[in-house]
Structures are given as structure tokens and as C-alpha cells.
Amino acid sequence: MKYFETSGKENVDETLKLAKKKGKNLGIGHVTVASTSGFTAEKALDVFKDTDTTLTIVGIDPADFNQNVRETLEEEGHNVRFSQEVSYKYPELVKSAYRRFCEGVKVAVEIPMIAADENLIPTDEEVVSVGKWDTAAVIKPAKSDSFSNLEIKELICKPR
Secondary structure, eight states: OEEESSOSGGGHHHHHHHHHHHHHHHTOOEEEEEOSSSHHHHHHHHHTTTSOOEEEEEESOGGGSOHHHHHHHHHTTOEEEEGGGOOOOOOHHHHHHHHTTOHHHHHHHHHHHHHHHTTSSOSSSOEEEEETTTEEEEEEOOOGGGGGGOEEEEEEEEEO
């Protein structure tokens, strides 16, 4: 487990490298990545380029996302979805509880739920989930209507 002294964008490269290493060590083939503008998605493309990993990028609004990055992701067989276009359930009290760890933990749990609801990732195997720039976790995902089946297996990194 890696703790960053500060939260923020300056941690994204190390977060993605740690996520890649953990996924490789555990034989995980799916990585979900939060990316609002495409910045983190583009970095993830570079870090995971020589792997068999399927990336599922979850943004907020397609209007805010770099369309060139989106096209490259989709051309290379990766998935892109936007939370504004998906109907899912994520209880407010749960979001609030995860934010006590950090905002990235809340996001790292949320994006595999969205991906599972869209049938982009399996729910019977673990995924690595990168929430924000500085948080990554190993998650056994579940669809949002069966949220209680979701398991956080381990935190890879987060800000302290």
C-alpha cells in the first residue's frame, strides 16, 4: 500500500504504474479508470499499451472529454462511458462513508459499478480501479442494483 503525502494530479503516473503492477501480479485483465477530460485516460493508454489489459474509462460528460483520446481508446478496443448517460444507484450514505477515506476511494468504487451496469466488465472476477489521479484499488465489482455484493479487496494507493 502506497500513501501519497498530497493528493492531486502529480500522482497520476505513479498511481497508474502501481495499478499496472498489481493487475499483472494478480492476473487481472480489466482496469477501470476515472477520467473527466481524457488526461488520465491518455496516460493510462500509454502505461497499459504493451499489455492485454482492457481499459474501461468512465468520465462524467462527453462534452468535457477529449474526442481524439476517445477515438483512440475505442479504436484500440477499450471502452468509454459517461456517468451522465448511465442510470445507476449509489447510495449517498455510502458515498459519504467512502469519502472519509478520500474522494478517490468513492470514485474507485463507483466506476466499476457503472462499467458492470453497462456489461463492460465481468462481475465474477476482480478488476483494478483507478479513481481520480491518486487512488487505486482491487475491486470485485457488482452491478449497482446488487451493490452489497461489491467487494473492495485491497487498496493499492491513496493520498494520506
